[in-house]
Amino acid sequence: MxxxxxxxxxxxxxxxxxxxxxxxxxxxxxxxxxxxxxxxxxxxxxxxxNPAIDALKKKIEANPNDTESLVNLATAYQDAKDWKNALGTWNKISTLLPDWAPSYYSEGYVYQNMKDDANAKTAYEKYIAAVKPEELEASKKNLAYAHLFVAYQLKESNKEQAKQHIAKSLEYDPSNQDALNLSKFLNQ
Missing domain, CATH: 1.20.5 (Single alpha-helices involved in coiled-coils or other helix-helix interfaces)
Incomplete structure (x- = not known):
């Protein structure tokens, strides 16, 4: 019992x-x-x-091609972590200014925050291709990161291309520890 x-x-x-x-x-x-x-x-x-966003939206309604206001609006959306509207605004900017590299970098950043690595990779590749030689010096940190991100995405599917991207990343920022670690991994 x-x-x-x-x-x-x-x-x-x-x-x-x-x-x-x-x-x-x-x-x-x-x-x-x-x-x-x-x-x-x-x-x-x-x-x-957000009063700043509201003011920028009104300004853009009056002049839809005001790229400076569009950039400020996209940045305000990013600051508010409103990724969908930030992406839509960066896409408009890329359409209006297809040769302006920073819009592609920003698209990559937004896609990355949306956990959409495939589109982030594509946007970063567009950024890398769009940077003009005269913008190279001012763009080194962003180029280093864009190449690092692309290399990381390619590390399993195309190791040789990943090695090329990580070499470029280290060329622009030789002290980046993440890039150094990825380079070490790729060269094993």
């Missing part, structure tokens, strides 16, 4: 622990979901209630 009571107590304890773990797991998932919804709502509210 005492042995049955111990077994029943153990079963009850295991059931309580299991139920508690399930409840705890559900609470964690619910909290994460609530946080995601809160972040999305905050992004929408930030961009909708």
């Amino acid at each position: 005492k042995k049955e009571r111990v077994i029943n107590t153990q079963r009850a304890l295991v059931a309580a622990l299991f139920l508690g773990a399930v409840t705890f797991g559900y609470a964690q998932e619910a909290a994460a979901a609530q946080e995601t919804v809160a972040n999305a709502t905050a992004q929408v509210q930030t961009s909708q209630q």
Whole structure:
């Protein structure tokens, strides 16, 4: 009888622990979901209630080809972490100024924050191709990062191309530890 009571107590304890773990797991998932919804709502509210964004949107409505205001709007969206609107604005800028390299770099940055590595890689490749020789000196840090990102994306599928990109990255920023680590990995 005492042995049955111990077994029943153990079963009850295991059931309580299991139920508690399930409840705890559900609470964690619910909290994460609530946080995601809160972040999305905050992004929408930030961009909708941001006076700077509102002013820039009005300015652009009056002159849709005002690239300076478009750049400021895209940057304001990025600051508000409103990636969708930032990307749409950078795309407009790229259409208006197809030879302006920084718009492609910014598109890559936004895609990266949206966890869309394939499009980020494409945008960074466009940036690398669009940088003019006279802009090279001022663009070294961004070029180093763009080459690093592309190399990282290619490390499994095309090791030789990845090596070329990482060599360029290190040419522009020889002290970048991430690039040095990737280079070491690629040359093993």
